[in-house]
Amino acid sequence: MTEPQDPGNSTRRPPTDDRVEHGGAVALDQSASAASYDPAPTKEGGGSAGRFWSARRIPAGLVALVVLGGAGLLLYDVAAVRADHPAMRWRRSLADELAQRPLNNVWVLAGAGVAMAIGLWLIVLAATPGLRDLLPMRRDRPGVRAGLDRTAAALVLRDRAVEVSGVQSVRVRMGRAKVAVRAVSHFRELDDVRADLDTVLTTGIDELGLAKPPSLSVHVRRPAKKG
Structure with missing residues (x-):
C-alpha cells in the first residue's frame, strides 16, 4: 500500500517533534508513525460465511429447569385444589400480598424490574449469535x-x-x-x-x-x- 500524495506529486513527511544535530546540520527525528487502511475486497468463495451461533446450553438449561419446576409445582397445587384440598401456603400468601400491595410499592416495582431485566437478557441471547x-x-x-x-x-x-x-x-x-x-x-x-x-x-x-x-x-x- 502506498501513502497518499499531495497535488504537487511531492511526498510529505509526518510531523516530527525532536531535533538532532549531525555535523552542524539539523535533522528531524520522528517519534511515531501511524496509518490506517481499509480491507481489500473479499474473494468469491463457495457460499456465504455468517457468524457461528452459540448453543448457550447453560442459560437454556437453567431456564428450562426453572420453567419445569414452576409449572410442575403450580400444576400440582391446582390439581390438589380440584381434589378439595387446600391450596399451598405459599400461593395463598402470595395472593394476599399481591392483593394488599399497590402497584407503586417498592417490592412490586423491584420484582417487575428484575423480571424485565431477565426477559431482556434472554431475548438478547436468543437474537444474537455470540x-x-x-x-x-x-x-x-x-x-x-x-x-x-x-x-x-x-x-x-x-x-x-x-x-x-x-x-x-x-x-x-x-x-x-x-x-x-x-x-x-x-x-x-x-x-x-x-x-x-x-x-x-x-x-x-x-x-x-x-x-x-x-x-x-x-x-x-x-x-x-x-x-
Missing part, C-alpha cells in the same frame, strides 16, 4: 465451514510482525472489524518500518482466509527514553 472470539473463514468449498480463533489470529500476525527488521516489540489487538498493531522500533526510519509492517500484515491478513478481512491500523514509535 461466539465473538470465533472469526468465520471463507467458504472455498460448499458445505464446509471453518472458523479461526481471534487469539490465534493475533499470534500469527504478531509472529509476522516481529520478523520485520527494526521491530523491537509488537502488540496486536485482533477485532472482528479492525486489527490494531502497535510496534516499537529501535532503529531504521519509522516510515520504512511501518511500510514493511503494512506489506507483511496485509499479506498475513489475506492469508488468514477470513470471510470479512478486518481493516488494518499500524502505529510505530520509538522506545521510551530511560531516566
